[in-house]
Amino acid sequence: MExxxxxxxxxxxxxxxxxxxxxxxxxxLQEDLAERIVATGCHGVIIDITAxxxxxxxxxxxxxxxxxxxxxxxxxxxxxxxxPAVAITLVELGLSLNGIRTALNVERGMELIAAAHAxxxxxxxxxxxxxxxxxx
Amino acid sequence: MTAxxxxxxxxxxxxxSDEDVVRVRQLVRAVAVASKLSLVDxxxxxTAASELARNTLxxxxxxxxxxxxxxxxxxxxxxxxFADSGPGIADLDLAMTDxxxxxxxxxxxxxxxxxxxxxxxxxTSAETGTRITVTKWSR
Numbered sequence: 705m706e707x708x709x710x711x712x713x714x715x716x717x718x719x720x721x722x723x724x725x726x727x728x729x730x731x732x733l734q735e736d737l738a739e740r741i742v743a744t745g746c747h748g749v750i751i752d753i754t755a756x757x758x759x760x761x762x763x764x765x766x767x768x769x770x771x772x773x774x775x776x777x778x779x780x781x782x783x784x785x786x787x788p789a790v791a792i793t794l795v796e797l798g799l800s801l802n803g804i805r806t807a808l809n810v811e812r813g814m815e816l817i818a819a820a821h822a823x824x825x826x827x828x829x830x831x832x833x834x835x836x837x838x839x840x
Numbered sequence: 841m842t843a844x845x846x847x848x849x850x851x852x853x854x855x856x857s858d859e860d861v862v863r864v865r866q867l868v869r870a871v872a873v874a875s876k877l878s879l880v881d882x883x884x885x886x887t888a889a890s891e892l893a894r895n896t897l898x899x900x901x902x903x904x905x906x907x908x909x910x911x912x913x914x915x916x917x918x919x920x921x922f923a924d925s926g927p928g929i930a931d932l933d934l935a936m937t938d939x940x941x942x943x944x945x946x947x948x949x950x951x952x953x954x955x956x957x958x959x960x961x962x963x964t965s966a967e968t969g970t971r972i973t974v975t976k977w978s979r
Contacts, residue, residue, distance in 0.1 A: 761945065762945075772846045792880055792883070
């Protein structure tokens, strides 16, 4: 069975799916990613599907599951690079990709993750009583 | 892999493993390109084939897929037959409902793939298994 490589770039894990995945490969990727998120403490996952010429219900469900798993592990998932024909087909198939954030390309995906992480840090700071006394 | 296939002849692919589902996708794509389907229509028919080939494997216990270039005089198209000798589909209306699944899926395989093709025929019985024929025409 082939495996999809997971690259770490700073605080982000980047997965660029370059092969026509069998269902087993897709399930393996789910598990590998969960492990890498915990091992690295990364706060963002970018899944680049530029090279995928179809997304069927199995892969769609895998993407949703990865997003849910990473959410639980304190990481944000962004799916990038979906082809227009794939988007049209997904909608007609009836797949809604629940809970998945998307961006047009890797660069925008990284911005989205950085923004989401910054918001979270702000929120934590606001909650911090020390931070409050410091700024009257 | 699919180079040099004779598209005048039906192309057969057995479906015994999830690698075979990948092969079905690649075969259908090659035939869809040869039938001059648009990129969106290629994507739709390959997606439908992926769903139905997975059903053949998971629910039908494996089977075979045959892909043919068809021509109705005005347009070319791709016709795909998915056949298994599994237990058949007990309640076809229910199985065709969005969101219904008897397995662990999303329940979009049958209903969703019907929307992605132009013609969709299904014959199913407990004795002979399930046979689904789909056709996608070029525009």
